[in-house]
Amino acid sequence: MPRTSRIPGLRDLSVEDRRTSIARAAGIDPGSIAAFDPAHGLRIGLADHMIENAAGVLGVPLGVATNFVVNGVDVLVPMATEEASVVAAASNSAKIARLHGGFTTSSTAPVMQAQVQIVGVADPEAGRVRLLEARDELIALANEQDPKLVEFGGGVRDIAVRLVSSRAGVYVVAHLQVDVRDAMGANAVNTMAEAVAARAAEIAGGTSLLRILTNKADLRLSRARAVFDADALGGPEVVTNIIHAAALAEADPYRAATHNKGIMNGISAVVLATGNDTRAVEAGAHSHAVSPAGLYTSLSRFEKDADGNLAGTLELPMPVGLVGGATKVHPTAQAAIALLGVRTAAELAEVITAVGLAQNLAAVRALATEGIQRGHMSLHARNIASTVGATAAEVPAVVARLVTDRKVRADYAEQVLAELRSRQ
Known part of the structure; x- marks a missing residue:
């Protein structure tokens, strides 16, 4: 079938x-x-x-x-x-x-990114360029951390470097762009970021601080x-x-x-x-x-x-x-x-x-x-009816009253249920 x-x-x-x-x-x-x-x-x-x-x-x-x-x-x-x-x-x-x-539907490749924050770089612009020059070295170092992912066709696809100005100074931030295949990818990219952080900081001329994925997954769109x-x-x-x-x-x-x-x-x-x-x-x-x-x-x-x-x-x-x-x-x-x-x-x-x-x-x-309440409240009324103790056989009648009277409240449901049972 x-x-x-x-x-x-x-x-x-x-x-x-x-x-x-x-x-x-x-x-x-x-x-x-x-x-x-x-x-x-x-x-x-x-x-x-x-x-x-x-x-x-x-x-x-x-x-x-x-x-x-x-x-x-x-x-x-x-x-x-x-x-x-x-x-x-x-x-x-x-x-x-x-x-x-x-x-x-369609989607892009399953690429997640990890950030390596580098602080204390005297020449941030030059540090950014030095990291880009070391692209192949850093990619190889990152991919060594997860050979199974590479075997399945994943791994680091590229490295991007951004300069981020903040109230505490200018940071050099390296992004590892990793194809994580059928994984969500957080563990894989975090491990890679940890592995390359020290070397990236050495190349940039600063000290590595944060080494973690970004949840702004704008390279992995559906x-x-x-x-x-x-x-x-x-x-x-x-x-x-x-x-x-x-x-x-x-x-x-x-x-x-x-x-x-x-x-x-x-x-x-x-x-x-x-x-x-x-x-x-x-x-x-x-x-x-x-x-x-x-x-x-x-x-x-x-x-x-x-x-x-x-x-x-x-x-x-x-x-x-x-x-x-x-x-x-x-x-x-x-x-x-x-x-x-x-x-x-x-x-x-x-x-x-x-x-x-x-x-x-x-x-x-x-x-x-019709407004959001009509359909939503009819279903919500079922929850209210059950909450006040209505049986499966009693729920439809209680719900009908709550919706008709536009009083989807527990106190009114109790009143309706009491009236219903008094007539039985």
């Missing part, structure tokens, strides 16, 4: 039946995602080896976004998030994108684009309103912060589900959102195409990996990778970027039409 991301009625199944349906749709053995069940997920014994002073394991809801087509391939996307409506919103946007072929059908969005007026909403995010940092948060709702959920570093991805994304003019702006762009449909694009750094770190240790992360079916870090990065664009479209569309 070919892979498909279309699973009608998935929300109506039991959790166990959902897992079976998801595995069947992904073309994998249900045992491959057994770790989605908390009973088979991360145990405290393994957690104790992952961090210091481990005292427990925090559970985060893990859902699966449907309807995604990425570069012509159906993809089921695991998303770990505590926020209601995120998974449903991404799935709905992906369904609209399917009408015009889904998401098309891109996604999609066409969202105007009629499916609600018509030409909705397209125009979405463009106006997106244009405000481009021009206004206050709107851009929340606009980009909507993008990261999708991105961080997939990054977390696959055991990757959410903080590294978020830091890189927000630094990329600063324009050359110094304005914090939107990461995405929306415009009208020649047919009147909405064309959306997203480009941002995506430093994620399939080898090393929690991705290879955490059983649920391994199950998430199995479900995705990705073979390289680049494929994973591109799927994540597509999800970010889908999530963004859903949020902006809601804002430009």
Whole structure:
């Protein structure tokens, strides 16, 4: 059976039946995602080896976004998030994108950078040039630290040197630009930076200080684009309103912060589900959102195409990996990778970027039409109903009242639940 991301009625199944349906749709053995069940997920014994002073394991809801087509391939996307409506919103946007072929993605080479800060250089300009002259020597020294990476086609690709003026003086900062292949790459580039620091400082004529990667991963970009059908969005007026909403995010940092948060709702959920570093991805994304003019702006762009449909694009750094770190240790992360079916870090990065664009479209569309609260609050109402003790059979009725009366609050839910039970 070919892979498909279309699973009608998935929300109506039991959790166990959902897992079976998801595995069947992904073309994998249900045992491959057994770790989605908390009973088979991360145990405290393994957690104790992952961090210091481990005292427990925090559970985060893990859902699966449907309807995604990425570069012509159906993809089921695991998303770990505590926020209601995120998974449903991404799935709905992906369904609209399917009408015009889904998401098309691309990416640059998986190049991460490490910085070596050199202080006390008497002649910084000349020091910069001396380091560039020693390029081959420094590259060879760095690559000696990870022969396996070089064997797999990675390693240092180049060295750049910048002069950074600060209130404490001018620093010579050397950048190692390293192709890390299918790793996130932090450990590899940090090790290389440590190895070359002393020699780089000697050549520059100063003293090395910081030796660490930068999370401004602007050489490791992923891109996604999609066409969202105007009629499916609600018509030409909705397209125009979405463009106006997106244009405000481009021009206004206050709107851009929340606009980009909507993008990261999708991105961080997939990054977390696959055991990757959410903080590294978020830091890189927000630094990329600063324009050359110094304005914090939107990461995405929306415009009208020649047919009147909405064309959306997203480009941002995506430093994620399939080898090393929690991705290879955490059983649920391994199950998430199995479900995705990705073979390289680049494929994973591109799927994540597509999800970010889908999530963004859903949020902006809601804002430009009914407002964010209607859809979001109906899902939030379910959480409130459960919190006050409503049973599975009682939740729908409580939710309906909360949403209809526009009072999605715990105190009102308690009142509604009491009234409901008094009539039974």
